[in-house]
Amino acid sequence: MTPRLKSLTVTDFRSIRGTVTVPLDSPVVLIHGQNGSGKTSLLSAIELGLTGHVASLARVDPSFDSHLVHKAATEGRVSITVEGLTDLSQTAEIKSTNRKFSGKGVLSPLLSRFYGERCYLAQSTLARLLEIYQHKDARLTESPLTKFVKDLLGLDQLDALVEGLHDAGDVRRLRIGAPLFWDVRDAIPKLETEITRLTKDQSALNADILQLTESVQAKLLVMGLPEQTDIRSPQALSQLQSEASEPELQRLAKIRRDIGAVIEQWSSVRSGVTAQERDAAEARSKITAESLQHWRDGSGKQLESVFAAMAAYFSDLPSPSSTRPTHARSVALQTVSAELKRCSSVLARDVDDTKQLAALDEGIGKSRSRIAVLDEQIAKHAAAAGSLAEALNSILPHVHSEECPVCRRNFGEVSEKPLSEYLARQISALTASAGRLQAHSKERVEAAASLVNAERSRGIAAGRVLTTEARDELKTRVARLSEFDLALQQLETAVIEGEKCLNDASEASASLNALRAKDQKATTIRAAAQKFAVYLSLREVGESEPLAEALQRFQSHVSKSEDALTAKESARRDANASVKQLNVLEVQKKELAKAISDNKERLLRMSQLKVVADRRIAQAKELSRRARDQRTAIVRRVFNESLNALWRDLFVRLAPDEPFVPAFALPESDGGAVEAVLETLYRSGGKGGNPRAMLSAGNLNTAALTLFLALHLSVKPALPWLLIDDPVQSMDEVHIAQFAALLRTLSKQHGRQIVVAVHEKPLFDYLALELSPAFQNDRLITIDIGRAADGKSVIDYEPQVWVPDRAIAA
Helix, strand or coil: CCCEEEEEEEECECCCCCEEEEECCCCEEEEECCCCCCHHHHHHHHHHHHHCCCHHHHCCCCCHHHHCECCCCCCEEEEEEEECCCCCCCEEEEEEECCEEECCCCCCHHHHHHHHHHCEECHHHHCCHHHHCCCCCCCCCCCHHHHHHHHHHCCHHHHHHHHHCHHHHCHHHHHHHCHHHHHHHHHHHHHHHHHHHHHHHHHHHHHHHHHHHHHHHHHHHHCCCCCCCCCCCHHHHHHHHCCCHHHHHHHHHHHHHHHHHHHHHHHHCCCCCCHHHHHHHHHHHHHHHHHHHHHHHHHHHHHHHHHHHHCCCCCCCCCCCCCCHHHHHHHHHHHHHHHHHHHHHHHHHHHHHHHHHHHHHHHHHHHHHHHHHHHHHHHHHHHHHHHHHHHHHHHHHHCCCCECCCCCCEHHHCCCCCHHHHHHHHHHHCCCCHHHHHHHHHHHHHHHHHHHHHHHHHHHHHHHCCCHHHHHHHHHHHHHHHHHHHHHHHCHHHHHHHHHHHHHHHHHHHHHHHHHHHHHHHHHHHHHHHHHHHHHCCCCCCCCCCHHHHHHHHHHHHHHHHHHHHHHHHHHHHHHHHHHHHHHHHHHHHHHHHHHHHHHHHHHHHHHHHHHHHHHHHHHHHHHHHHHHHHHHHHHHHHHHHHHHHHHHHHHHHCCCCCEEEEEECCCCCCCCCCCEEEEEECCCCECCCHHHHCCHHHHHHHHHHHHHHHHHCCCCCCCEEEEECCCCCCCHHHHHHHHHHHHHHHHCCCCEEEEEECCHHHHHHHHHHCCCCCCCCEEEEEEEEECCCCCEEEEEEEEECCCCHHHHC
């Protein structure tokens, strides 16, 4: 059964508003409508229903899918019915919502491509058909015209061979097709460089190991071992692991602290206490205590009430009852004054913060632009400095402080100079343009610091901007703080009096307690001094020896012992650290030796593989050249004799008076892929130029139209359909008449189902007359599309069937 289009239902699609159903079950369907009425939308809906896509719109507008649904709707819908398609569904429904399609077209991918290239000629495609079939890519393997040539001549196998061997023509193409070959090609010089670098690292590592070994031997000498002792010997390892001096150091430190404490105690005890001194001290303590209690019951309570009120605003103020009143009042007064000043300052600054933010934003933008320029200049001058300069330069933009971004150590511990300046000097020393790089780096650091300061200032200024609620709260706070400040000022005399009472009472009590304790200390201190002699194995304190001199003798002995043990322990720790570092270096030495050996083996293996690959690439190039030569010979022998003849006949039929006819030509060069290009030929002989330059506007339209028909007729009609949108642009009456006759021939004799859309009513009526049914079972459908009063699309459908002419029959 011959494939036929049966019907189409469209809802809110492009210019179609509402739902319309269009019958298509006729050899010829003519569609008429004014501009914007929706006739092109009907043809686009047919393309969407058949292929699941609108390729004709995608060629001119990549974002076409955002305009498929009518502007007054949220969802568009297309339903199409066909018959005669073997092994395919005969109906399809596709929805379009939010630039997404749901549903599948009727045709397979192969038939969809055939429909788009050889069955449907959109209005936007007609004027650009010649350009579309002259693809601009150097290989031209994806252009519709080149695909047609391949289908026509059966070049699929040769094309597949040439395409498969294309990457072998240039090793740069092997990055994708043969990534392993490219990796090996790049890896060989890198491996050679790596082996050289590893060898240098091995030499430097051996020097470091020798230096550390000599350092450990020097430390062992300090610990009492013989000179040139083997650092791996059991004796040396035993000394390094021993921690016997640590407990002794701790014991001596404790004794030293105890001796110092006894010396301080002894210096405070010099004489005894009399009974008269003790009675006077007790009487004075009683009088001062009574005066202090009287003050607390009067002015002290008033001061406490003020502090209780301030506790709601300052929770950490010292209490005048638990500390000195003068101190508590001074702290409170300073706190209130500072808060008053701060609140007033915040209110004053709030007006200026907005202007400051704008100025800071502008400065930050300029600083970032300047830093970007400096980074480009630094990268330019640092490019010649090798891998080390590149590594240092990549770190420099991340240095904003003295902390190293690699090891996280503070550079200020080892140098007084800033880390950024040190890095800049190192980069400059590695490049030929050291002066410029150093200047740019320094300026970049200054610009980065300025940017950081500006951003910090902006954050601070933005944080200070007050809301209306915050501003009102501040005003209330200022008023309350002023009341506290006044109250504290008025209590100054009372606070001074309380401070005096408190000081007198404290001094009297302390004096009394000191007198009571002084008698007992002298006896206790001498007994404690005798114990130090036992602990240190020294001579005891003699009866006539002053206690201060004995304690000084003990302290001197402890200091000398500590110094000797500390030096030995320090040497042991340093030696242990060096041995650990030496062990790490030994492991690294073994790893380096293994890495050098592995890289050499890998280099040998890769070099052998590359030799084999290069030989195969050369063979592939030769095979590809022979395949291209054979393909070119086939195209030159067959191409002009097949399609050109059909195109010439169609063009001459529509434009009998035109002295030029369009034709295909092949490039002069035999290299490259199949490339179909267009030219014009004189009917009398000889070549012209490109049809767009040699033909008039009307005949150019005719050339494009006949090229499309030639492409359709030159192959077996997988889909015997022709859908053409407004095909007679710039044609005169002769061309239109010839075109109508050609459509009649295609429909009546070649069995093509034809759908033509026009916007001129006289042309529509003329085509309806020319394509009217000519025999029994022949039909014609005319469709007039318009809009109702409510803006919805309406269809005027008129089927025409063949009716015998009774006058002729009679």
